[in-house]
Amino acid sequence: MKLKIFLAGLAGGVALFLWGFLSHMVLPLGEAGIKTLPHQDVMLHTIAGNITESGLYLFPWPESPAGTPMPVNEDSRKKAEQLYKTSPHGLLLFHPPPAPMLTGGQLGTEFATNFLSSFIAATLVFLTISSLGSFAKRVLFVATIGLSTGIAVNIPHWNWYGFPAAFTLAEIVEHTIGFAVAGIAIALIIKPAPGGEVRAKTG
DSSP: OHHHHHHHHHHHHHHHHHHHHHHHHTSGGGGTTOOOOTTHHHHHHHHHHHOOSOEEEEESOOOOSTTSOOOOSHHHHHHHHHHHHHSOOEEEEEOOSOOOSSOHHHHHHHHHHHHHHHHHHHHHHHHTGGGOOSHHHHHHHHHHHHHHHHHHHHHHHHHHHOOOHHHHHHHHHHHHHHHHHHHHHHHHHSOBOTTSOBGGGGO
16 A cells, blocks of 8 residues: 555656656746846846845845844834835845756755655545546546645735736646646556455555
8 A cells, every 4th residue: 555655656756747847848837927137237236246145035125234034013014015105026036156057956856846745645545535436536636736736825926925927827737737647647556446445555
């Protein structure tokens, strides 16, 4: 039983990883809603000249000593409300140089994440197999996990921080399709045996 779930999670993780490569490197889903920075030479020089520490920066916000966490209190919120009326606002994710664009460690972390997500989905399929007798139901069940995840993670970013609608929709679609692909692999391994027994139990 444990072996079957592990194998299903591994197969689903591989499928999810390959789908991620396809969606980002071949299809436009990975870059949907993302734009290049205008006047990049000037902007990068200005940013690098004023920020040195990696972090996620919210602007505008009342200034505080460099390196301190963003103050969140009633006074700072009121000042921020006034700044929002006259200034642009957004988030800036910053990392100083030097840094490689893509590393083996990042790919390894991505695959480990895909495997863990798929393993959880495979476990849930096994636990609910009595209600997921057909192949289509099992695939739809896993795809729904991806849809729920995509909505739960991305809609709040769109709602509260103003992430582009195209980016938000693309992320939800990518998660849903990715989990559906993983669901196909999982559904092929974990399925009811003849007579209503769960075939995974024999693994």
